[in-house]
Amino acid sequence: MKKQEFLNEISARLNGLPDEEIRRSIDYFSEMIDDRMEDGMSEEEAVEAAGSVDDAVNEILKDVPLTKVIKAKASTRRKLRAWEIVLLIIGSPIWFPLLLCFVILIWVIYIIIWAIVVCFWAVVLAFLVGGAGAVGIGILSLPRIPTALPALAIAAGLVLMGISLLLIGPMIKLSKVTGKLAKVIVLWIKSWFIGGKKNA
Amino acid sequence: MDIQIKRGLLDVCVLAAIKNKDSYGYQIIKDMKPYMQISESTLYPILRRLEEGGFLTVYSVEHNGRLRKYYRITKNGLRRLNEFTDEWKEIMQVYQFITRED
Structure with missing residues (x-):
């Protein structure tokens, strides 16, 4: 070339x-x-x-x-002709909702991607907090309830906390992948706006 | 090499390439070549980023009837280099600990 x-x-x-x-x-x-x-x-x-x-x-x-x-x-590069402006105004009930829809759609995609990440971490946090809560309650009720129930709560709580710790590694990986995905999508959106005509 | 580490290193390498003498794009690529391969496409956003961050300034010089952009390191850029070497001194100590043989 x-x-x-x-x-x-x-x-x-x-x-x-x-x-x-x-x-x-x-x-x-x-x-x-x-x-x-x-x-x-x-x-x-x-x-x-x-x-x-x-x-x-x-x-x-x-x-x-x-x-x-x-x-x-x-920002358009040339002045619009009168009939184009008229057409734009007449057509606005059609193109405006479409444009709005398109912008919102892009936003939604972006939000969903990050919502997934938030979800991942919410799960980890839920396991951790739930586990800690169960252990706490188990310990507190140990002197009052003379059955195996408190011990069971403690054991279950520890299992939950263990699961949450095990999840942290995969979650970090998943978040990273999602972050990369978001970047790819942004780049893809950009290339939609830019160029358009790909020279072969 | 980890992509994040490489990205950070490239920024610093470009600053190092103009540390002692103002330089231009192709010269920077040539100077870095023995240590780190970098393409024109990759260098472009790095130079932009460094310029926008105030780590280097750009000026044009006429050369053979065309303009060539030269890059000069700023005080901020020199500081960034120093921070980098300080940080790596610490990292090298850790490295020695990791690879020591008892």
Whole structure:
């Protein structure tokens, strides 16, 4: 691939980001390729060494806040024609709920992901607190209830606490996986707004 | 290497690469190469992050009829490097404890 092709492709895939952001990225990769060519590589080799367009776009998007991405996309780049405005207003009962629904949907997905994490930890905490409570009550009622019941409560409580401790390790792993999943989803949402037309 | 550790190390390595002398993107990659492989794509957000965090500043210099961006470490950046080496001194002590042979 030629340098200009590479840069054009990146810039097309970033379409929708603030111009300043796109220009910086292009300047950066352009400088890198030029430097490699000065170092003795051919143009094709230098572009090859710069890596894939996908990697470049992903890394650039990762560091741009989601709000900025959406804002950039929302501010239209050209003036609307009169009939377009009329159409927009007439159509607003349709597109507005749809847009709202879409935004809410993204939010819900995000909230659900974190709700799952909260759930995991609630379970661990519940086991721990429940277990500690059972042990406590067992000890307190030991002198008053002369049956095996308090001992049973203590034993059950200890088992519960044990389970909660055993759960901590897997829970940490699950939380990490969920965190990664959330990141992937955010990146995926960003790439929805940005570019759109993937150059083959 | 653990991804979290690598991420932290890369930031510090980039600062180390410009510690003694201002440098530019390709030079930074070349200087780091013997110690840590890093691609252009990976370096880009690191430089942005370090700039936004006030650890380095950027200026352009004309070179062969084009502009090249140079990166200069700031006081904050130097402090970050020092913190890193201090912390690793402690970690190395622990390492010696872990790998000691009785």
